[in-house]
Amino acid sequence: MALSFVFWLSFFHLTVTYFASSMQQQPTCRDDERLALLQFKDSLIIHKPAFSWDPPAHPKVASWNLQETNSDCCSWDGVKCNEETGHVIRLDLSSSCLYGSINSTSTLFRLVHLQWLSLAYNDFNSSEIPATIKHLSRLKHLNLSSSHFSRQIPSELLDLSNLVSLDLSYNYYPPTNLELQNPGLRSLVEKLTNLKVLNLRRVYIASSVPHSLANLSSLTYLSLEECELQGEFPAQIFQLPNLSFLSLSFNEDLTGYIPSSLESGNSLTFVDIHSCNFSGTIPSSIGNLTKLIYLYVYFNNFSQICHDDDRSALLQFKKSLIINKTDFPWDPSAYPKVASWNLEEENGDCCSWNGVECNVETGHVIKLDLSSRCLYGSINSTNTLFHLVHLQWLSLADNHFNSSEIPATINNLSSNNKLQGNPGLCGKPLSKECEHFEPSKKEDEDTESPFAFDWKIVLIGYACGLIIGMVLGHTLWTRNHEWFVKILGCKRMKKKRGRRN
Numbered sequence: 001m002a003l004s005f006v007f008w009l010s011f012f013h014l015t016v017t018y019f020a021s022s023m024q025q026q027p028t029c030r031d032d033e034r035l036a037l038l039q040f041k042d043s044l045i046i047h048k049p050a051f052s053w054d055p056p057a058h059p060k061v062a063s064w065n066l067q068e069t070n071s072d073c074c075s076w077d078g079v080k081c082n083e084e085t086g087h088v089i090r091l092d093l094s095s096s097c098l099y100g101s102i103n104s105t106s107t108l109f110r111l112v113h114l115q116w117l118s119l120a121y122n123d124f125n126s127s128e129i130p131a132t133i134k135h136l137s138r139l140k141h142l143n144l145s146s147s148h149f150s151r152q153i154p155s156e157l158l159d160l161s162n163l164v165s166l167d168l169s170y171n172y173y174p175p176t177n178l179e180l181q182n183p184g185l186r187s188l189v190e191k192l193t194n195l196k197v198l199n200l201r202r203v204y205i206a207s208s209v210p211h212s213l214a215n216l217s218s219l220t221y222l223s224l225e226e227c228e229l230q231g232e233f234p235a236q237i238f239q240l241p242n243l244s245f246l247s248l249s250f251n252e253d254l255t256g257y258i259p260s261s262l263e264s265g266n267s268l269t270f271v272d273i274h275s276c277n278f279s280g281t282i283p284s285s286i287g288n289l290t291k292l293i294y295l296y297v298y299f300n301n302f303s304q305i306c307h308d309d310d311r312s313a314l315l316q317f318k319k320s321l322i323i324n325k326t327d328f329p330w331d332p333s334a335y336p337k338v339a340s341w342n343l344e345e346e347n348g349d350c351c352s353w354n355g356v357e358c359n360v361e362t363g364h365v366i367k368l369d370l371s372s373r374c375l376y377g378s379i380n381s382t383n384t385l386f387h388l389v390h391l392q393w394l395s396l397a398d399n400h401f402n403s404s405e406i407p408a409t410i411n412n413l414s415s416n417n418k419l420q421g422n423p424g425l426c427g428k429p430l431s432k433e434c435e436h437f438e439p440s441k442k443e444d445e446d447t448e449s450p451f452a453f454d455w456k457i458v459l460i461g462y463a464c465g466l467i468i469g470m471v472l473g474h475t476l477w478t479r480n481h482e483w484f485v486k487i488l489g490c491k492r493m494k495k496k497r498g499r500r501n
């Protein structure tokens with residue numbers, strides 16, 4: 001009887017423990033962490049920003065409360081717990097309409113089991129990043145992008161040695177700005193050695209880039225845009241094996257060069273170094289970067305790449321032209337592109353001339369666009385235009401070119417000649433016969449797209465002063481290893497912004 005009782009007791013016990021443990025699979029939130037979350041919520045105001053973000057803002061904390069069915073904070077919007085311990089390990093409060101100041105006493109920093117924290121796209125009212133962030137020592141991902149933090153980044157943040165991803169971008173709200181000066185970028189790089197993703201866009205750094213950055217061998221994403229960097233950028237960073245995204249644009253005082261040896265195993269897919277002060281040449285080893293799909297190098301100080309023969313051919317062709325701007329003075333497209341072609345200081349690189357595009361590897365002109373409504377001249381076989389034997393695309397459209405017969409050599413220049421809109425041109429490849437000259441009649445429209453390359457190239461903008469980019473299609477790189485970069489003929493853009501004292 002006693003034995004039987006013990007048996008039943010232990011059976012009951014087993015059943016209860018089993019039942020209890022199966023209940024625990026749905027983690028329940030810890031009291032102290034629930035309280036910390038609620039107090040954090042109460043320390044802030046929910047207010048919809050006047051402008052809408054992408055993704056649209058949504059006040060996740062609004063649903064956090066202690067109503068009966070809702071007291072398990074692990075099920076709250078944006079909160080995720082460890083399934084076994086019930087500790088809050090992930091908090092995503094991005095785009096949550098949070099507004100208000102935050103300081104070291106914030107109960108957010110009691111959530112010491114957090115591994116993933118995003119407060120991006122909120123408004124912390126120019127708060128400093130509180131030093132108590134160091135309590136979140138398990139953090140792997142920290143995202144404070146566009147959340148209106150300001151002033152010096154605390155050294156305690158650099159104690160978060162488990163960080164794999166750090167995004168502090170876009171905390172630039174003049175006159176306050178997030179700064180990484182003391183400690184600076186060097187300390188960050190030497191302490192956060194596990195980083196794979198580092199985005200410091202618009203953080204005020206204003207120092208040189210430490211060589212130790214090239215020691216972050218796991219780095220896949222690096223953005224240091226608009227950080228007022230100085231000195232020479234360590235070229236070895238281009239060679240980091242897993243680096244895929246590299247953006248350094250708008251650091252006008254940052255010098256550097258692209259290393260001449262780049263291996264085919266290199267992971268770079270996106271490189272944007274425009275508006276810096278890089279010099280040297282664009283090395284042919286760029287052709288080794290089979291994964292590269294975006295390369296953007298305008299407004300640097302790269303040395304001349306123009307081939308001498310092509311430069312003199314262009315200049316001689318220019319001499320044979322008459323520029324007559326009075327024709328369409330009101331039309332902005334009537335700008336005579338050839339006017340900028342000269343050998344003045346810093347301008348001898350014909351690849352940077354208006355209307356000219358080169359293959360950067362060879363320096364040969366491959367595209368010439370002189371559509372402009374203001375050029376007068378004769379097209380015939382003596383023309384040095386036909387010395388540009390590498391030309392793949394030519395437009396002389398909407399000018400006043402004449403000829404008794406378009407030289408057949410023009411068909412050797414390019415498969416996509418655009419000659420329409422020149423009343424004085426006749427003969428093949430135009431449909432107009434030469435005998436019956438009718439100057440007023442418009443030529444047949446050339447239906448070919450101006451960008452009918454075999455390769456896929458997209459120009460994002462096309463005027464001096466505009467930001468101009470180019471996407472080099474993947475096929476371009478893998479299929480024929482043909483490639484080029486266009487360096488537009490504008491002077492380097494000077495962009496300085498006001499700084500607080």
Ligand SMILES: *[C@@H]1O[C@H](CO)[C@@H](O)[C@H](O)[C@H]1NC(C)=O
Pocket residue numbers: 045099100101125
């Ligand atoms: C925002 O910061 C200002 C200046 O520090 C302060 O006066 C104001 O109370 C703060 N607003 C909130 C909601 O914390």
Ligand SMILES: *[C@@H]1O[C@H](CO)[C@@H](O)[C@H](O)[C@H]1NC(C)=O
Pocket residue numbers: 043101102103104105106
């Ligand atoms: C920190 O913020 C709380 C409100 O969130 C405020 O009561 C407290 O005075 C602040 N502490 C300091 C040192 O500013």
Ligand SMILES: *[C@@H]1O[C@H](CO)[C@@H](O)[C@H](O)[C@H]1NC(C)=O
Pocket residue numbers: 094095118120121143144145165166167197199
């Ligand atoms: C940080 O959060 C923003 C907004 O959700 C997002 O766009 C961005 O990609 C995040 N950064 C990282 C490094 O994940």
Ligand SMILES: *[C@@H]1O[C@H](CO)[C@@H](O)[C@H](O)[C@H]1NC(C)=O
Pocket residue numbers: 190212215
């Ligand atoms: C970077 O790595 C090299 C060798 O891999 C080492 O000699 C150097 O001390 C490292 N630099 C820093 C700052 O850690």
Ligand SMILES: *[C@@H]1O[C@H](CO)[C@@H](O)[C@H](O)[C@H]1NC(C)=O
Pocket residue numbers: 217218219241242
């Ligand atoms: C680079 O990426 C590969 C594949 O994702 C990975 O196996 C390797 O460990 C990474 N290298 C470093 C140094 O992180």
Ligand SMILES: *[C@@H]1O[C@H](CO)[C@@H](O)[C@H](O)[C@H]1NC(C)=O
Pocket residue numbers: 252253255277279301
């Ligand atoms: C660019 O770098 C060169 C040195 O390579 C320097 O002489 C020049 O002043 C720099 N230009 C700017 C705008 O910083």
Ligand SMILES: *[C@@H]1O[C@H](CO)[C@@H](O)[C@H](O)[C@H]1NC(C)=O
Pocket residue numbers: 260261262263264265284285288
């Ligand atoms: C291109 O890559 C190959 C193999 O990785 C290498 O042998 C060659 O030197 C590289 N070329 C350049 C110009 O770096």
Ligand SMILES: *[C@@H]1O[C@H](CO)[C@@H](O)[C@H](O)[C@H]1NC(C)=O
Pocket residue numbers: 277279301492
């Ligand atoms: C380009 O670099 C040369 C020296 O490398 C320098 O003298 C010159 O000032 C630089 N030009 C610009 C516009 O920075």
Ligand SMILES: *[C@@H]1O[C@H](CO)[C@@H](O)[C@H](O)[C@H]1NC(C)=O
Pocket residue numbers: 322324326327376
């Ligand atoms: C320039 O254009 C004006 C007005 O269209 C015309 O009268 C003049 O003859 C042109 N000059 C030349 C050199 O073609």
Ligand SMILES: *[C@@H]1O[C@H](CO)[C@@H](O)[C@H](O)[C@H]1NC(C)=O
Pocket residue numbers: 320377378379380381382383404
């Ligand atoms: C051929 O073109 C040149 C320069 O464009 C011009 O000087 C010459 O008169 C033209 N010859 C004929 C026969 O039109």
Ligand SMILES: *[C@@H]1O[C@H](CO)[C@@H](O)[C@H](O)[C@H]1NC(C)=O
Pocket residue numbers: 322376377378402403404424
């Ligand atoms: C072509 O135009 C030029 C200048 O406008 C003129 O001198 C020349 O006689 C013209 N030639 C022909 C063949 O019409």
Ligand SMILES: *[C@@H]1O[C@H](CO)[C@@H](O)[C@H](O)[C@H]1NC(C)=O
Pocket residue numbers: 408409412
């Ligand atoms: C065009 O090029 C072909 C070979 O590429 C050559 O045989 C032909 O003579 C050229 N035609 C002219 C008009 O130059």
